[in-house]
Amino acid sequence: MSGSRGRVARPDYPPRPAPSAKLATMTEAAAKPAARPSTLPAKPRAFSGIQPSGITHLGNDLGAIRNFVALQNRGVAEGFETIYCIVDYHALTSSHDPEILRLRTLEMAASLIALGLDPDKCTLFVQSHRPEVTELCWLFNTVTPVGWLLRTPTYKEKRANQPDDINHGLLTYPVLQAADIVLWKASLVPIGKDQAPHLELSREIVRAFNARYGETFPEPKAVYTEAPVVLGTDGVKKMSKSVGNTIEILGEPDVIRKQVMSMVTDTQRIMRSDPGRPQVCNVCQMHRHFGADYEEVWEGERTARTGCVDTKKLLAERIIAHYAPARETYRELMADLPRLRRTLEEGAERIRPIAEATMAEVRERMGLR
Numbered sequence: 543m544s545g546s547r548g549r550v551a552r553p554d555y556p557p558r559p560a561p562s563a564k565l566a567t568m569t570e571a572a573a574k575p576a577a578r579p580s581t582l583p584a585k586p587r588a589f590s591g592i593q594p595s596g597i598t599h600l601g602n603d604l605g606a607i608r609n610f611v612a613l614q615n616r617g618v619a620e621g622f623e624t625i626y627c628i629v630d631y632h633a634l635t636s637s638h639d640p641e642i643l644r645l646r647t648l649e650m651a652a653s654l655i656a657l658g659l660d661p662d663k664c665t666l667f668v669q670s671h672r673p674e675v676t677e678l679c680w681l682f683n684t685v686t687p688v689g690w691l692l693r694t695p696t697y698k699e700k701r702a703n704q705p706d707d708i709n710h711g712l713l714t715y716p717v718l719q720a721a722d723i724v725l726w727k728a729s730l731v732p733i734g735k736d737q738a739p740h741l742e743l744s745r746e747i748v749r750a751f752n753a754r755y756g757e758t759f760p761e762p763k764a765v766y767t768e769a770p771v772v773l774g775t776d777g778v779k780k781m782s783k784s785v786g787n788t789i790e791i792l793g794e795p796d797v798i799r800k801q802v803m804s805m806v807t808d809t810q811r812i813m814r815s816d817p818g819r820p821q822v823c824n825v826c827q828m829h830r831h832f833g834a835d836y837e838e839v840w841e842g843e844r845t846a847r848t849g850c851v852d853t854k855k856l857l858a859e860r861i862i863a864h865y866a867p868a869r870e871t872y873r874e875l876m877a878d879l880p881r882l883r884r885t886l887e888e889g890a891e892r893i894r895p896i897a898e899a900t901m902a903e904v905r906e907r908m909g910l911r
């Protein structure tokens with residue numbers, strides 16, 4: 543074809559000019575933020591959040607809340623701060639009724655206190671009571687590539703679970719989570735293993751921010767319990783409200799009995815006389831957390847001295863007994879909602895200075911003030 547002969551390949555955009563000496567210096571300066579004295583807290587701080595979902599299940603307690611309490615007590619002994627938050631902003635990413643959300647927030651606060659958080663030893667507050675976190679989330683959005691968020695497993699899951707409501711908050715959820723943690727410059731994060739991909743993303747966001755604006759935030763690290771993944775009553779999937787395989791630890795004893803009795807045990811143990819395999823039986827594994835004699839319980843299964851029904855009945859009664867004092871405290875707390883609200887307001891107020899100091903530093907580093 544005439545005309546095409548001798549044509550040289552050309553880029554379809556104008557070539558970039560060679561960097562001038564001045565431009566190169568500016569780029570280097572931007573890449574290497576000026577050294578400043580560290581503003582990281584002298585002692586590590588712990589932070590974790592939990593959704594105001596209404597139900598507190600065994601997975602929440604064994605996988606995370608036990609460590610909230612352990613860290614709270616360690617914090618008192620070692621002189622570091624522990625901060626726990628009911629994440630109502632996060633809850634807005636799924637359809638909700640405003641009145642129910644308000645109630646669920648109080649229920650979660652009562653559950654956490656009943657399970658061992660002491661507002662005199664730690665700070666317990668509601669996420670939306672410290673709105674600085676939304677500003678930090680926006681600022682973090684500007685250092686977070688969209689690709690990181692699109693790859694988040696929970697985003698993919700939620701897209702599938704709520705196809706009619708794929709709101710932007712679902713995508714930004716992990717950025718808000720990163721802001722939740724590091725607004726307090728916290729580095730210890732008690733969570734279950736299901737949250738590991740989110741925490742990894744928080745670490746990447748912190749690295750991206752620190753690389754651009756200088757060492758501002760510590761990289762948060764997960765603190766796991768001995769049961770970082772608690773399986774549900776189906777014995778297959780992680781215990782989860784959305785799956786409907788939960789054991790509601792603060793529920794009525796009969797509810798707990800019903801849920802435990804529905805648990806799937808060793809699927810290869812068909813006859814009562816068949817020996818069981820405690821190492822794969824979810825009921826046997828849960829016994830670990832509810833009695834020092836769990837190896838005896840396992841032995842009963844292994845030798846078929848006990849049947850699965852016996853082992854489940856025992857587990858149900860032990861769970862009911864273990865959580866009986868918490869159930870009582872929960873009821874007392876829910877009977878005085880104004881007092882509970884005051885506790886949460888005081889929590890948010892107590893940590894206001896930390897949030898204000900972090901935001902002042904961040905705005906200054908980013909050129910906003």
Ligand code: AQP
Pocket residue numbers: 591592593595597599601602603604605606607732733734735736737769770771772773780781782783784785
């Ligand atoms: N099954 C679990 N095993 C171990 N840890 C778990 N956690 C939750 N389930 C398990 C941990 O509990 C903390 C609070 O999590 P959340 O706010 O996501 O609580 P949730 O909404 O009650 O969790 P679900 O039931 O799994 O919610 P859905 O079904 O709505 O998605 C976290 O540290 C979490 O790791």
